[in-house]
Amino acid sequence: MQALFLIFIVVPIVEMLVLFEVSDHIGGLYTVGLVVLTAAIGIQVLKQQGLSTLTRAQKRLESGELPAQEILEGLFLAVGGAFLLTPGFITDTAGFIFLIGPTRKLLVAWLIRSGKFTFITRGSSGNTFTASGFSHSNRQQDDVYEGEYSTEKPENSRLKEPEDD
Numbered sequence: 001m002q003a004l005f006l007i008f009i010v011v012p013i014v015e016m017l018v019l020f021e022v023s024d025h026i027g028g029l030y031t032v033g034l035v036v037l038t039a040a041i042g043i044q045v046l047k048q049q050g051l052s053t054l055t056r057a058q059k060r061l062e063s064g065e066l067p068a069q070e071i072l073e074g075l076f077l078a079v080g081g082a083f084l085l086t087p088g089f090i091t092d093t094a095g096f097i098f099l100i101g102p103t104r105k106l107l108v109a110w111l112i113r114s115g116k117f118t119f120i121t122r123g124s125s126g127n128t129f130t131a132s133g134f135s136h137s138n139r140q141q142d143d144v145y146e147g148e149y150s151t152e153k154p155e156n157s158r159l160k161e162p163e164d165d
Contacts, residue, residue, distance in 0.1 A: 015088030038092040042084030072108045
């Protein structure tokens with residue numbers, strides 16, 4: 001609840017105060033121009049970084065892996081793009097931090113190391129399966145459930161086959 005208050009009430013108020021201060025120093029039209037310029041530059045960076053991340057994700061998919069790192073980076077790119085489209089210098093700064101490759105990769109690595117995200121890799125018959133998801137603090141690491149399934153229908157099935165008309 002406090003995070004939502006911060007995001008929807010405090011951040012816009014601080015953004016407006018910063019915009020007013022900047023416009024007092026350089027003028028209103030120059031301030032609007034800077035906001036539009038940062039959005040335009042951000043869109044170009046977003047295109048370039050998005051294509052780079054997409055290319056790396058395709059390479060991982062072709063090698064039989066789930067591109068979990070790239071999915072997280074894509075999430076940061078989407079948030080960074082939204083920040084850049086939001087008028088203001090604070091959100092633009094956060095957006096550029098999310099868009100610039102090295103800082104984005106550091107943030108993703110920190111997120112993974114913090115334990116908020118886990119990566120699980122299992123091998124079977126030479127195939128690599130990779131999955132990612134949020135870990136829960138009350139869940140132990142050794143809680144692994146394995147099983148098998150079959151798509152074959154048992155012989156004594158009570159299910160009726162759909163009839164062809």
